[in-house]
Amino acid sequence: EDKVVQSPLSLVVHEGDTVTLNCSYEVTNFRSLLWYKQEKKAPTFLFMLTSSGIEKKSGRLSSILDKKELFSILNITATQTGDSAIYLCAVVTGTASKLTFGTGTRLQVTL
Amino acid sequence: DAGITQSPRYKITETGRQVTLMCHQTWSHSYMFWYRQDLGHGLRLIYYSAAADITDKGEVPDGYVVSRSKTENFPLTLESATRSQTSVYFCASSYSGGEYYEQYFGPGTRLTVT
Numbered sequence: 001e002d003k004v005v006q007s008p009l010s011l012v013v014h015e016g017d018t019v020t021l022n023c024s025y026e027v028t029n030f031r032s033l034l035w036y037k038q039e040k041k042a043p044t045f046l047f048m049l050t051s052s053g054i055e056k057k058s059g060r061l062s063s064i065l066d067k068k069e070l071f072s073i074l075n076i077t078a079t080q081t082g083d084s085a086i087y088l089c090a091v092v093t094g095t096a097s098k099l100t101f102g103t104g105t106r107l108q109v110t111l
Numbered sequence: 112d113a114g115i116t117q118s119p120r121y122k123i124t125e126t127g128r129q130v131t132l133m134c135h136q137t138w139s140h141s142y143m144f145w146y147r148q149d150l151g152h153g154l155r156l157i158y159y160s161a162a163a164d165i166t167d168k169g170e171v172p173d174g175y176v177v178s179r180s181k182t183e184n185f186p187l188t189l190e191s192a193t194r195s196q197t198s199v200y201f202c203a204s205s206y207s208g209g210e211y212y213e214q215y216f217g218p219g220t221r222l223t224v225t
Binding site for chain 2: 034036041042043044045048088090097098099100101102103104
Protein backbone atom coordinates (compact mmCIF):
# COMPACT_ATOMS: atom_id res chain seq x y z
CA GLU A 1 0.00 0.00 0.00
CA ASP A 2 1.34 3.42 -0.96
CA LYS A 3 2.11 5.64 1.98
CA VAL A 4 2.95 9.35 2.34
CA VAL A 5 3.85 10.76 5.75
CA GLN A 6 4.18 14.44 6.56
CA SER A 7 5.75 16.03 9.59
CA PRO A 8 5.19 17.89 11.71
CA LEU A 9 1.40 17.60 11.84
CA SER A 10 1.12 21.20 12.94
CA LEU A 11 3.41 24.10 13.53
CA VAL A 12 3.07 27.58 15.00
CA VAL A 13 5.75 30.16 14.15
CA HIS A 14 6.22 33.89 14.35
CA GLU A 15 6.18 36.08 11.31
CA GLY A 16 9.66 36.26 9.83
CA ASP A 17 10.67 32.75 10.89
CA THR A 18 11.88 30.12 8.44
CA VAL A 19 10.09 26.78 8.43
CA THR A 20 10.85 23.37 6.93
CA LEU A 21 8.07 20.92 6.22
CA ASN A 22 8.85 17.28 5.62
CA CYS A 23 7.33 14.62 3.41
CA SER A 24 8.49 11.01 3.24
CA TYR A 25 6.99 8.32 1.04
CA GLU A 26 6.90 4.61 0.39
CA VAL A 27 5.19 3.92 -2.92
CA THR A 28 5.45 1.66 -5.92
CA ASN A 29 6.00 3.14 -9.36
CA PHE A 30 6.91 6.65 -8.24
CA ARG A 31 6.41 9.28 -10.95
CA SER A 32 6.59 12.66 -9.20
CA LEU A 33 5.91 14.50 -5.97
CA LEU A 34 3.67 17.53 -5.64
CA TRP A 35 3.17 20.17 -3.00
CA TYR A 36 -0.14 21.95 -2.55
CA LYS A 37 -1.27 24.78 -0.28
CA GLN A 38 -4.78 24.60 1.15
CA GLU A 39 -6.41 27.51 2.85
CA LYS A 40 -10.14 27.43 3.55
CA LYS A 41 -10.89 26.06 0.14
CA ALA A 42 -9.44 23.88 -2.60
CA PRO A 43 -5.77 22.89 -2.67
CA THR A 44 -3.69 25.09 -4.93
CA PHE A 45 -0.62 23.80 -6.70
CA LEU A 46 2.83 24.90 -5.54
CA PHE A 47 5.52 22.61 -6.96
CA MET A 48 6.04 19.44 -8.92
CA LEU A 49 9.29 17.55 -8.38
CA THR A 50 10.44 14.71 -10.57
CA SER A 51 14.23 14.69 -10.26
CA SER A 52 16.44 14.39 -7.22
CA GLY A 53 18.54 17.30 -6.05
CA ILE A 54 17.00 19.98 -8.24
CA GLU A 55 15.51 22.76 -6.17
CA LYS A 56 12.28 24.35 -7.28
CA LYS A 57 11.80 27.91 -6.11
CA SER A 58 8.96 30.39 -6.10
CA GLY A 59 9.50 33.56 -4.14
CA ARG A 60 10.01 32.64 -0.51
CA LEU A 61 9.07 29.00 -1.08
CA SER A 62 11.43 26.31 -2.24
CA SER A 63 11.37 22.55 -2.39
CA ILE A 64 13.70 19.69 -3.14
CA LEU A 65 13.33 15.96 -3.67
CA ASP A 66 15.62 13.11 -2.61
CA LYS A 67 14.61 9.97 -4.51
CA LYS A 68 17.27 7.86 -2.84
CA GLU A 69 16.11 8.61 0.70
CA LEU A 70 12.46 8.95 -0.41
CA PHE A 71 11.63 12.35 0.97
CA SER A 72 11.02 15.95 0.08
CA ILE A 73 11.16 19.18 2.03
CA LEU A 74 9.30 22.43 1.56
CA ASN A 75 11.02 25.53 2.91
CA ILE A 76 9.33 28.84 3.57
CA THR A 77 11.59 31.76 4.48
CA ALA A 78 10.52 35.04 6.09
CA THR A 79 7.06 33.65 6.82
CA GLN A 80 4.03 35.91 6.66
CA THR A 81 0.55 35.52 8.14
CA GLY A 82 -0.69 34.79 4.62
CA ASP A 83 1.38 31.60 4.65
CA SER A 84 -0.95 30.16 7.28
CA ALA A 85 -2.51 27.10 5.65
CA ILE A 86 -2.38 23.35 5.42
CA TYR A 87 0.48 22.19 3.20
CA LEU A 88 -0.17 18.93 1.42
CA CYS A 89 2.36 16.60 -0.09
CA ALA A 90 1.21 14.11 -2.72
CA VAL A 91 2.98 11.45 -4.74
CA VAL A 92 2.02 10.55 -8.28
CA THR A 93 2.14 6.85 -9.02
CA GLY A 94 1.36 4.71 -12.02
CA THR A 95 0.24 5.74 -15.47
CA ALA A 96 -3.04 7.29 -14.40
CA SER A 97 -1.59 10.15 -12.37
CA LYS A 98 -3.11 8.81 -9.21
CA LEU A 99 -2.20 10.96 -6.26
CA THR A 100 -1.58 9.61 -2.79
CA PHE A 101 -1.73 12.42 -0.26
CA GLY A 102 -0.17 12.83 3.13
CA THR A 103 -2.38 14.11 5.93
CA GLY A 104 -0.84 17.56 5.66
CA THR A 105 1.03 19.98 7.90
CA ARG A 106 -1.03 22.78 9.41
CA LEU A 107 1.09 25.92 9.58
CA GLN A 108 0.04 28.92 11.61
CA VAL A 109 2.04 32.12 11.37
CA THR A 110 1.44 34.60 14.17
CA LEU A 111 2.37 38.27 14.48
CA ASP B 112 -16.52 30.76 -16.49
CA ALA B 113 -13.39 28.79 -17.21
CA GLY B 114 -12.06 26.30 -14.74
CA ILE B 115 -13.48 23.55 -12.61
CA THR B 116 -16.72 23.96 -10.73
CA GLN B 117 -18.66 21.82 -8.29
CA SER B 118 -22.28 21.86 -7.24
CA PRO B 119 -23.83 22.06 -4.81
CA ARG B 120 -21.26 23.69 -2.54
CA TYR B 121 -23.10 22.56 0.58
CA LYS B 122 -25.56 19.71 0.99
CA ILE B 123 -27.37 18.18 3.93
CA THR B 124 -29.09 14.87 3.33
CA GLU B 125 -30.56 12.04 5.35
CA THR B 126 -29.22 8.54 5.79
CA GLY B 127 -30.38 6.27 2.99
CA ARG B 128 -31.05 8.96 0.41
CA GLN B 129 -29.36 9.12 -2.94
CA VAL B 130 -27.35 12.24 -3.63
CA THR B 131 -25.33 13.32 -6.65
CA LEU B 132 -22.44 15.73 -6.58
CA MET B 133 -21.65 17.46 -9.84
CA CYS B 134 -18.29 18.39 -11.31
CA HIS B 135 -17.73 20.36 -14.48
CA GLN B 136 -14.49 21.50 -16.12
CA THR B 137 -13.97 23.73 -19.12
CA TRP B 138 -10.35 22.87 -19.95
CA SER B 139 -11.12 19.66 -21.88
CA HIS B 140 -8.81 17.81 -19.50
CA SER B 141 -8.72 14.08 -20.13
CA TYR B 142 -8.42 13.01 -16.52
CA MET B 143 -10.87 13.72 -13.73
CA PHE B 144 -10.80 12.65 -10.11
CA TRP B 145 -12.97 12.55 -7.03
CA TYR B 146 -11.44 12.85 -3.54
CA ARG B 147 -12.86 13.05 -0.08
CA GLN B 148 -11.12 14.94 2.69
CA ASP B 149 -11.53 13.96 6.33
CA LEU B 150 -9.66 14.99 9.45
CA GLY B 151 -6.81 12.61 10.12
CA HIS B 152 -6.96 11.05 6.65
CA GLY B 153 -6.09 13.85 4.32
CA LEU B 154 -7.36 13.56 0.76
CA ARG B 155 -8.30 10.09 -0.44
CA LEU B 156 -9.09 9.11 -3.99
CA ILE B 157 -12.58 7.71 -4.56
CA TYR B 158 -12.75 7.27 -8.34
CA TYR B 159 -10.99 8.61 -11.37
CA SER B 160 -11.56 8.73 -15.09
CA ALA B 161 -9.00 8.78 -17.89
CA ALA B 162 -11.52 9.80 -20.57
CA ALA B 163 -15.21 9.74 -21.34
CA ASP B 164 -16.68 6.29 -20.60
CA ILE B 165 -13.49 5.15 -18.81
CA THR B 166 -13.58 5.08 -15.03
CA ASP B 167 -11.69 3.21 -12.34
CA LYS B 168 -11.71 2.79 -8.60
CA GLY B 169 -9.46 4.64 -6.24
CA GLU B 170 -8.65 3.97 -2.62
CA VAL B 171 -12.14 4.30 -1.10
CA PRO B 172 -14.80 3.53 -3.77
CA ASP B 173 -17.37 1.62 -1.68
CA GLY B 174 -20.77 3.29 -1.58
CA TYR B 175 -20.05 5.56 -4.55
CA VAL B 176 -20.88 5.41 -8.24
CA VAL B 177 -19.47 7.54 -11.06
CA SER B 178 -20.14 8.05 -14.71
CA ARG B 179 -18.55 10.10 -17.44
CA SER B 180 -20.60 10.36 -20.58
CA LYS B 181 -19.03 13.71 -21.54
CA THR B 182 -15.43 14.82 -21.14
CA GLU B 183 -16.37 17.91 -19.15
CA ASN B 184 -18.64 16.30 -16.54
CA PHE B 185 -17.88 13.76 -13.86
CA PRO B 186 -20.76 13.29 -11.40
CA LEU B 187 -20.36 11.34 -8.18
CA THR B 188 -23.41 9.55 -6.77
CA LEU B 189 -23.89 8.24 -3.27
CA GLU B 190 -26.52 5.58 -3.84
CA SER B 191 -27.63 5.28 -0.21
CA ALA B 192 -25.89 7.88 1.92
CA THR B 193 -24.43 6.91 5.28
CA ARG B 194 -23.13 9.08 8.10
CA SER B 195 -19.60 7.89 7.40
CA GLN B 196 -19.86 9.66 4.04
CA THR B 197 -20.09 13.04 5.75
CA SER B 198 -17.05 14.76 4.31
CA VAL B 199 -15.73 17.44 2.02
CA TYR B 200 -15.60 16.22 -1.56
CA PHE B 201 -13.17 17.62 -4.11
CA CYS B 202 -13.21 17.10 -7.81
CA ALA B 203 -9.96 17.56 -9.75
CA SER B 204 -8.84 17.41 -13.34
CA SER B 205 -5.57 16.96 -15.17
CA TYR B 206 -4.54 17.55 -18.77
CA SER B 207 -3.18 14.07 -19.17
CA GLY B 208 -1.75 11.13 -17.35
CA GLY B 209 1.90 10.87 -16.51
CA GLU B 210 4.04 12.70 -14.05
CA TYR B 211 4.21 16.11 -15.70
CA TYR B 212 0.66 17.29 -15.29
CA GLU B 213 -0.56 18.62 -11.98
CA GLN B 214 -4.15 18.26 -10.90
CA TYR B 215 -6.39 21.29 -10.51
CA PHE B 216 -9.01 21.18 -7.81
CA GLY B 217 -12.56 22.43 -7.69
CA PRO B 218 -13.86 24.44 -4.72
CA GLY B 219 -15.29 21.42 -2.92
CA THR B 220 -18.70 20.25 -1.73
CA ARG B 221 -19.32 19.95 1.98
CA LEU B 222 -21.74 17.05 2.48
CA THR B 223 -23.44 16.29 5.77
CA VAL B 224 -25.40 13.07 6.18
CA THR B 225 -27.77 13.12 9.17
